[in-house]
Amino acid sequence: MPPPTASTPAYAILRDRLRTTILSGAWPPGTHRTLGALALEHRVSISPVREALLSLEGEGLVEIRQHRGAIVPLLDAKLFADLYDLRGALQALMARRAAECATPAQLEGIAAHAAGFAAAAERADAAEALRHNEAFHAAIDSAAGNPQAQAVVAARTAFVNAVRLRLGYGPARLQQAAAQHETILAALRARKPEAAAEAAFGHVESAKRDLLERFAEEQGRTPEK
Structure with a gap:
């Protein structure tokens, strides 16, 4: 900031x-x-x-x-699940819109952050990967042209990111996320709104499951399915 x-x-x-x-x-x-x-x-x-x-x-x-x-609210699985559910719904909405109206320059910016994330994932650099992940999604949100939805997502990002940095990622999660970014990007470039929305929602759902597993491990519990 x-x-x-x-x-x-x-x-x-x-x-x-x-x-x-x-x-x-x-x-x-x-x-x-x-x-x-x-x-x-x-x-x-x-x-x-x-x-x-x-x-x-x-x-x-x-x-x-x-x-x-x-x-300060107690950290629990429901809090994280709720935050990711909100993020998934809004980012699916914005990915759909971005597929319709993103400019070539905006698509190249999104692609640059997807590449940056993939490179960080290869190095297992979680902090750098997280930075590119947020930039990747922020670029999609900006291309969607819905500042109200973008503001809601941004307002919930700092909290989730701080927890994510503390808990880390599960095995192969960074590589999985990099592949999901490429799927989203391909749908945006192909101007396929529904495919972009589906890919964005699935990406957030995967991130939610991974974080809930990390949180459950920290708490010494078996994650709920």
Whole structure:
């Protein structure tokens, strides 16, 4: 994210600080903090704290509780499944639209990120692969020309990515994802909206299953089928 400037609102600076705190685990899931405590800690008034928390609630990173401030949701399989279900539906929608209206230049940009992901997958570089994965999907979303849907997906991305980086990928998942990117790209280039939507949805479903398996392993449980 871009660094704050002199014109950056106080709530936006605080929002970014709190997001980092949550994603780093310094504000543990299941714990709450009051508006007053946060204002005192960050030396700001209550107003920017409230605005920052409302923004983070929109990203799914906190839940605001009346008279209790905000709580970071407990991480569970349902939370991840819900986030991926939302992402799958929206990215299928945007892949369908991108197949209809992406320009040649936009298709080349999407292809470049697919290639970058594949190269990172070959090196087993999870962080670089994740960066190209998000750029690949963001390029498709941009080509779709639906900023509202794009904003919803982007707002839920940081949380999932932070968990993904911590848990990693299952065996052969990076190679599987690289192949799925190529399938999506081929459908976009062929101007086949339904094939693009189906491929995009299947890609997200595969990612969901993999993350749920990693999460279940971390929790010492057998993943639900």
